[in-house]
Amino acid sequence: MATMREVAKLAGVSVATVSRVLNQNGYVNQETEKRVKEAIQTLNYKPNEVARSLYKKSSRTIGLIVPDISNPFFPELVRAVEDVMNIYDYTVILCNSDEKGDKEKEYIDILKQRYVDGIILTTNQLTSEELSDINVPVVVLDRPLDHSFPSVVANNYEGARMATNYLYKQGCRRIAHIQGPLHVVNALERFRGYQDEMKSLGLWDETLVFIGNYQMSEAKIATMEALTNQKIDGIFAGNDVMAAGALKAAQQLGLRVPEDLAIIGYDNIPLAEMTTPELTTISQPIYDMGAIAARLLVKKIEGKPIDQIHHVLPVKLVRRESTR
Missing domain, CATH: 3.40.50.2300 (Response regulator)
Structure with a gap:
């Protein structure tokens, strides 16, 4: 596997210049940037995402905390969040809290250490004060807390x-x-x-x-x-x-x-x-709930304006055989 140093040698530049090209941080003239990108392609160089996360304090990753993945309701929510996040090139880390507040706090600490860009919560074990201390964008899905955080629920x-x-x-x-x-x-x-x-x-x-x-x-x-x-x-x-x-x-x-x-x-x-x-x-509308929550989080992460912070989606009666 090629290293950044080998890319720098092939392109005839310093390692610092390669780093600036990869992280789009600092000035690099157009000709030099072209040589670095050609070297990356020639060597099939893959950046160390962990190292990049540490440097940029960002990982293109979000956390999704659910209370009980064995409940068939939640896999459809997870699917929707994952589908939308993939469109925006974010990876989803799924955490199952088992309805335990201590486990939820532990997951949040782990996610912060991994420099996740945001978190979607479908649990309500934490207080608003505890959520405010997370210091990353948070969207609440299915189980609203208060109006301090964007939320998506059904009626x-x-x-x-x-x-x-x-x-x-x-x-x-x-x-x-x-x-x-x-x-x-x-x-x-x-x-x-x-x-x-x-x-x-x-x-x-x-x-x-x-x-x-x-x-x-x-x-x-x-x-x-x-x-x-x-x-x-x-x-x-x-x-x-x-x-x-x-x-x-x-x-x-x-x-x-x-x-x-x-x-x-x-x-x-x-x-x-x-x-x-x-x-x-x-x-x-389980899938719609997850998809809307994911789009809200992307807007929060990217600092884009949010037209509607709180979403309450309508429900409907589906008649089958267990009623007359």
Whole structure:
């Protein structure tokens, strides 16, 4: 593998001149620059990207921190971010925090040491003060913090009201909600939308709410307990993974879906079409969310004006077999 010194020797210039050409830093006359580039091509010289990152305090790299890559919602977000970043010649470093604040902080320290140019966060373990100390551009995706940082989210509140009202129109009157983690903003927004819609229908009953933590197994256990102890004819689950858990619980108890129990999920991930029956769900524009967040971050990194800092994208109901 060729070295910078060999490039300099072939071009008849100093190593410092080669460095200036590579980093586009400092004046080099046109003829000299041409000789250096020809030498680079002849020797097939590949710059040491780590060294260049240290010198320029930039790496053409961004960090993407997700809370749980095993949740099928996040791979589609990751794909969108990666697709857009590749267009702008940025590499994406994926970090899985497992919903742990300490692990998230550790990842951020590592990313800063690698001189990433920006970070996209789909977690909300850190405070605004902690994020402000990062000192690189940050965009928040799916789980908003406050208005200090650009953000991209779906309209979780309206989606929850839409799901609850649809179950009501299907004839359900004992509508339960499987709630996501209590510390996650979008889970709280979906709960709030469900609660407000139930109150407006005169059906609010706090005993109809149980926690599934966005996990299939926890949702299944909670659903079996709820269905065993009280009358429920509809379930709005805070994500499709929990809806699948509720479906498994109903089937295990011998209940027919949707005849005995209607179920609606949230997200519209591929899993929703793989269950039997297929899940009715609230569809988020997952790919669009990731793509918009990536473009926002590129603008932040490159110092370009941002027309709209906060994006709240609409959701829609997708009717399938788990409702009547």
